[in-house]
Amino acid sequence: MEWSWTVVEAVxxxxxxxxxxxxxxxxxxAFLAYVLGLGLALLKMSKIKVVAWISYxxxxxxxxxxxxxxxxFLFYVLPDLGIFLSPFVAGVIGLGVHxxxxxxxxxxxxxxxxxxxxxxxxxxxxxxxxxTMRFVILPQSIPPMIPPLxxxxxxxxxxxxxxxxxxxIELFNAANIYSNSHYKYLEPMTLVGLFFLIVSVPSxxxxxxxxxHFKPKSMRG
Amino acid sequence: MRSLNLxxxxxxxxxxxxxxxxxxxxxxxxxxxxxxxxxxxxxxxxNEPPYSDVKGDxxxxxxxxxxxxxxxxxxxxxxxxxxxxxxxxxxPALLARRVDMATSGLYIKPKRxxxxxxxxxxxxxxxxxxxMKGNPHNILTYEDIGKNPDVTMTTCAGxxxxxxxxxxxxxxxxxxxxxxxxxxIKMLQQGRVDVFALSGLxxxxxxxxFNDPNxxxxxxxxxxxxxxxxxxxxxxxxxxxxxxDQALKELKDSGEFAKIIEPYGFSTEATLAVKRxxxxxxx
Numbered sequence: 070m071e072w073s074w075t076v077v078e079a080v081x082x083x084x085x086x087x088x089x090x091x092x093x094x095x096x097x098x099a100f101l102a103y104v105l106g107l108g109l110a111l112l113k114m115s116k117i118k119v120v121a122w123i124s125y126x127x128x129x130x131x132x133x134x135x136x137x138x139x140x141x142f143l144f145y146v147l148p149d150l151g152i153f154l155s156p157f158v159a160g161v162i163g164l165g166v167h168x169x170x171x172x173x174x175x176x177x178x179x180x181x182x183x184x185x186x187x188x189x190x191x192x193x194x195x196x197x198x199x200x201t202m203r204f205v206i207l208p209q210s211i212p213p214m215i216p217p218l219x220x221x222x223x224x225x226x227x228x229x230x231x232x233x234x235x236x237x238i239e240l241f242n243a244a245n246i247y248s249n250s251h252y253k254y255l256e257p258m259t260l261v262g263l264f265f266l267i268v269s270v271p272s273x274x275x276x277x278x279x280x281x282h283f284k285p286k287s288m289r290g
Numbered sequence: 291m292r293s294l295n296l297x298x299x300x301x302x303x304x305x306x307x308x309x310x311x312x313x314x315x316x317x318x319x320x321x322x323x324x325x326x327x328x329x330x331x332x333x334x335x336x337n338e339p340p341y342s343d344v345k346g347d348x349x350x351x352x353x354x355x356x357x358x359x360x361x362x363x364x365x366x367x368x369x370x371x372x373x374x375x376x377x378x379x380x381x382p383a384l385l386a387r388r389v390d391m392a393t394s395g396l397y398i399k400p401k402r403x404x405x406x407x408x409x410x411x412x413x414x415x416x417x418x419x420x421x422m423k424g425n426p427h428n429i430l431t432y433e434d435i436g437k438n439p440d441v442t443m444t445t446c447a448g449x450x451x452x453x454x455x456x457x458x459x460x461x462x463x464x465x466x467x468x469x470x471x472x473x474x475i476k477m478l479q480q481g482r483v484d485v486f487a488l489s490g491l492x493x494x495x496x497x498x499x500f501n502d503p504n505x506x507x508x509x510x511x512x513x514x515x516x517x518x519x520x521x522x523x524x525x526x527x528x529x530x531x532x533x534x535d536q537a538l539k540e541l542k543d544s545g546e547f548a549k550i551i552e553p554y555g556f557s558t559e560a561t562l563a564v565k566r567x568x569x570x571x572x573x
Contacts, residue, residue: 145473148480156482236466236477246467249378249448252385252405 076256080247084257087243088264094161094239095226101165102225103218106172113177131170137231139163144235160232168225175217179210216280223272227265240264322365322530325390330369331362334380334392336446338471338488339495340554341395341413341519344372353554357412357541358393358521360550364537378448381405384524391534392522395489397450403570407527408520409534411569413551414560415517416510417451418493420478420486423504429485431513432458442466443485444474451487454514475500489517491555518564 112124131139143159154162183206191201233242244257325331335342335350342352350372359370370393375383380392384406395415398408421429427441428434435441436459443460445451447467455465466483468474475496478486486493490509497507523531541547548558566573 145476145480153480234469236468236482246447248382249376249467250452252378252381252448254382 076253080257083243083247084260087240091229091239094229097161098164098225099222102168102172105169107176109169109173110176128170128173136167140235156235156237159235160237164225168221175214179214183209212283215283219276219279223269321527325367330371331367331390332371334375334383334389335372335394336377337374338492340491353413353551353556354393354395356550360541361537377446395519396522397517397519398569400570403573406522407525407531407573408522408566410538410566411518411520411561411564413519413556416490417514418490418509419511420493421506423506427484436460442483443487444468444477444483445487450517471496
């Protein structure tokens with residue numbers, strides 16, 4: 070087993086293209102996860118019992134089944150039902166929906182952590198539910214949500230190789246295709262790991278900074 | 291304090307790496323003797339009937355493993371254990387000794403012969419395409435795909451068909467590799483690709499199983515050589531390979547060989563007409 074720079078040179082452009090797809094999938098997927106997650110969280114807290122119950126179990130269903138199975142379903146089964154998604158679209162929907170179940174818990178926890186007195190105070194001020202959310206609850210609950218949401222972004226980034234199962238040529242799949250026809254695994258897979266590190270280590274550091282920044286004032290040292 | 295911990299961790303990692311590296315890279319001595327002692331050989335198969343077929347209970351059959359089983363019996367190894375490996379990963383699996391041999395209709399190709407050694411050919415067959423009924427893009431050869439950049443095809447990553455396509459003017463963007471052959475047919479049915487390319491008998495078998503009247507078989511594909519496969523070995527196992535060849539020859543001469551492969555649809559005549567040296571002289 071010997072490290073070959075010629076292989077590195079041959080595979081790098083393919084990996085760079087794959088990295089772009091990986092990053093696109095991460096960000097589009099994360100955007101979906103944040104938006105759908107917020108919707109799901111609000112539904113879960115709905116006063117209408119049936120809505121709350123259905124959305125709770127919907128979230129549990131998505132969270133308790135493997136992402137890989139969900140991707141296969143989106144890619145191979147939905148077309149039989151007349152819904153045809155391209156590999157990339159199926160991939161980001163899979164990622165987005167799967168992680169929205171997680172982010173919804175972040176939103177819910179954030180909102181429920183606002184002390185009860187604040188809700189009562191809003192009512193005392195005769196705020197309607199929009200005003201309560203907009204001016205009292207959300208300004209207090211969003212900052213502590215940001216660090217965990219940023220962490221889910223990093224997790225999603227690391228889950229993108231699963232999209233290779235539905236023929237999306239992201240970073241890992243680009244390396245795998247090269248490896249399969251050139252019988253070289255050492256260099257491509259090392260580089261894939263390296264690329265992931267190059268992106269995820271600074272992002273993790275950034276998320277840590279966010280966490281420090283948004284720590285409640287009372288807990289700051 | 292922090293930097294010290296980091297240094298400690300690094301030293302630990304390097305030490306662990308050295309231990310692991312030390313434990314790899316011995317073995318080879320007498321592979322055949324080792325297999326006789328343990329009573330079985332681990333073989334790589336691709337699970338692509340009729341070349342190789344892993345049954346629900348793990349029993350490996352199909353033309354290539356059945357030939358290998360008969361040969362290995364002659365050599366005193368009674369059992370085969372299958373490991374499903376994608377075509378593209380078979381050579382690394384052999385080189386890393388994750389498997390003792392690959393018996394799955396791995397075509398004998400000069401580029402592969404640089405890395406591994408083959409037995410004499412055991413299975414030969416034509417190539418095929420599957421397309422939508424009526425062949426709307428009129429695809430009969432790989433050149434036809436290359437000429438029409440709107441047409442896309444699927445095949446397995448690292449298999450002979452991918453190389454055929456690239457050598458005949460198909461651009462890499464037109465090839466969407468499948469994860470396994472049935473998924474490839476599914477991609478064709480759903481219109482994700484226009485052409486499915488694989489070995490003739492393999493494609494035929496899949497179409498029979500899918501039994502979809504909207505699909506059509508194009509066989510043989512003109513302009514590509516007949517693919518001939520052999521059992522594949524780690525290049526250090528030359529003695530093992532030579533013993534295998536000897537036993538395979540006995541099998542062919544006794545007529546038992548024909549009895550094994552013909553029920554699967556392979557032609558004994560085509561296989562006996564070629565030698566390994568026709569593809570990879572001196573391998």
